[in-house]
Every structure is written in structure tokens, then in C-alpha cells.
Amino acid sequence: MNSNHPFDPGCIFCQIIAGQKPARVRYESEHVFAFDDIHPKAATHVLICPRAHYPTFLETPDSVLAILGQEIKSVAAQIGLSHHGFRLVVNNGPASGQIVFHLHYHMLAGARLGGF
Ligand code: 5GP
Ligand code: ZN
Numbered sequence: 001m002n003s004n005h006p007f008d009p010g011c012i013f014c015q016i017i018a019g020q021k022p023a024r025v026r027y028e029s030e031h032v033f034a035f036d037d038i039h040p041k042a043a044t045h046v047l048i049c050p051r052a053h054y055p056t057f058l059e060t061p062d063s064v065l066a067i068l069g070q071e072i073k074s075v076a077a078q079i080g081l082s083h084h085g086f087r088l089v090v091n092n093g094p095a096s097g098q099i100v101f102h103l104h105y106h107m108l109a110g111a112r113l114g115g116f
Contacts, residue, residue, distance in 0.1 A: 005052040013102035014053050027078045031064070032071040043110025048075055053103040057092040072078060081109050
């Protein structure tokens with residue numbers, strides 16, 4: 001673990017990123033970590049996180065959001081979705097349904113997804 005990263009020992013995604021809790025890892029880089037959702041809502045359901053712990057989208061520094069935006073393209077390529085298409089979802093705060101307060105993008109794909 002890079003000790004320069006904000007880290008919350010009680011956060012399940014920090015634990016996964018630190019290798020303390022198992023997950024099916026799909027992509028990793030210096031700043032970004034992606035793994036399968038434990039309760040997939042589509043044939044492909046990957047959670048894309050900054051390694052650093054920021055509870056919500058709005059609390060995440062712009063520099064980190066910029067890196068995530070760039071690397072979402074790399075995640076799509078890594079899991080073979082660059083040409084297939086996918087849906088990105090970010091819950092922000094309890095009213096959105098966010099339950100894990102470590103920023104993550106949901107990347108969803110499979111057979112044609114239902115209307116949103
Ligand atoms: P949120 O509602 O916070 O945007 O989504 C959190 C997601 O994390 C949910 O889709 C949930 O299934 C997933 N999740 C919760 N706990 C775990 C876990 O321990 N491992 C993995 N891989 N996913 C989890
Ligand atoms: Zn965390």
C-alpha cells in the first residue's frame with residue numbers, strides 16, 4: 001500500500017485495494033483499482049475506484065477525478081468493452097443509494113441493458 005494515499009481501515013474497498021479482503025481484480029494501476037461487484041447487476045459489473053479513500057464523488061479532488069476519467073477508458077479496453085458499450089453509474093451520497101463510502105464508478109455491460 002502507498003502510505004501517501006488516504007486510507008480508512010474500516011472501509012471495505014480500502015481493504016480490497018490493500019489486498020486484505022478478496023475480490024476478482026480486473027485492472028490496477030498506480031492510482032486506480034477495479035474489481036467485480038460481489039452482487040452483479042449485469043453480466044459485467046466492475047467497480048472502478050481510486051486507490052485513495054475519498055467518500056464521495058463531490059469530496060474527491062479534481063486531479064483524482066481526471067485520472068479516473070482517463071483510466072476508465074483503459075478499464076474498458078482491459079475487459080474488452082471498448083467497442084461493445086457500457087453504462088457508468090456513480091452514486092453520490094445516501095439519497096442516491098450509495099452504500100460504500102469510497103468513491104467508485106459502476107461499469108455495467110452485457111446483453112443490451114434495460115432503459116434507465
Ligand atoms: P453503491 O451503492 O455504494 O454505489 O455500490 C456499492 C457496491 O459495492 C454494491 O453494488 C455492492 O454489491 C458492492 N459491494 C459491497 N460490498 C462488497 C464487497 O465486499 N466486495 C465487492 N466486490 N463488492 C461489494
Ligand atoms: Zn476506502
